[in-house]
Amino acid sequence: MNNELCLGFWKSKAENNPTIKTSKVSDINDFSEIDKEFILKYVNKETKILDLAAGTGITLNKYYDKVSEVTAVEKYKQFSDFIVKAPNITVINEDISVFEPQNQYDVILMFGIVSYFNRDEIEKIYQKYLKYLKPNGKLIIKNQFGINEDVIVANYSEELGCDYFSEFRQIQSEINMLKTLGLNKNELIDIYPPECNRWGNTHFYAIVSSFS
Numbered sequence: 775m776n777n778e779l780c781l782g783f784w785k786s787k788a789e790n791n792p793t794i795k796t797s798k799v800s801d802i803n804d805f806s807e808i809d810k811e812f813i814l815k816y817v818n819k820e821t822k823i824l825d826l827a828a829g830t831g832i833t834l835n836k837y838y839d840k841v842s843e844v845t846a847v848e849k850y851k852q853f854s855d856f857i858v859k860a861p862n863i864t865v866i867n868e869d870i871s872v873f874e875p876q877n878q879y880d881v882i883l884m885f886g887i888v889s890y891f892n893r894d895e896i897e898k899i900y901q902k903y904l905k906y907l908k909p910n911g912k913l914i915i916k917n918q919f920g921i922n923e924d925v926i927v928a929n930y931s932e933e934l935g936c937d938y939f940s941e942f943r944q945i946q947s948e949i950n951m952l953k954t955l956g957l958n959k960n961e962l963i964d965i966y967p968p969e970c971n972r973w974g975n976t977h978f979y980a981i982v983s984s985f986s
């Protein structure tokens with residue numbers, strides 16, 4: 775399982791008449807209103823945000839006017855074309871594994887992306903982007919995670935009608951990884967109402983991490 779495998783799924787979605795909802799895995803997974811309200815708790819008019827794998831901007835479009843600036847990195851232009859055009863938004867169509875920021879950020883968002891990388895890949899990605907987090911900044915991750923163990927989906931999904939790959943790592947092991955990378959403060963938040971968690975072995979969480 776690695777990001778290369780996931781990209782086939784996202785590439786085909788990008789190339790098949792995407793809508794603003796397409797960067798949600800399925801329509802019933804659009805929790806962008808909750809995500810927006812959550813992000814707004816950590817920002818103000820001075821905040822500079824790096825939004826990694828921003829997708830169609832379904833969430834970004836709802837928060838960008840409340841912050842100073844947003845750099846959105848998304849591999850597929852067909853998705854990022856839905857991001858609103860505004861003077862405080864910069865869109866970069868690049869793989870987040872290769873992108874190198876030029877600035878430091880108050881908040882780095884990784885919403886719905888970390889499970890598309892395996893443990894080794896995500897560790898390198900966390901390590902790289904932590905260099906671009908201001909000393910008082912926050913890395914905010916939102917994803918499904920395994921509850922008791924890693925849950926790896928790497929096969930044909932009846933629900934999605936295609937091959938699908940995701941590594942839902944056990945939540946505490948993800949937090950332990952963040953700690954070893956120097957993020958000493960890691961707040962775990964049960965972000966969604968119970969009915970959004972449809973699978974018995976995984977759960978959506980947000981992790982708000984900072985150096986101290």
Ligand SMILES: C[S@@+](CC[C@H](N)C(=O)[O-])C[C@H]1O[C@@H](n2cnc3c(N)ncnc32)[C@H](O)[C@@H]1O
Pocket residue numbers: 777780781784797798799826827828829830831832833847848849850853868869870871884885886887890
């Ligand atoms: C589930 S969507 C999340 C989009 C957005 N963050 C949100 O919460 O609505 C995952 C996104 O990650 C993008 N993606 C996957 N791997 C990527 C990579 N290596 N570099 C950049 N984008 C990537 C996909 O194209 C897709 O838009």
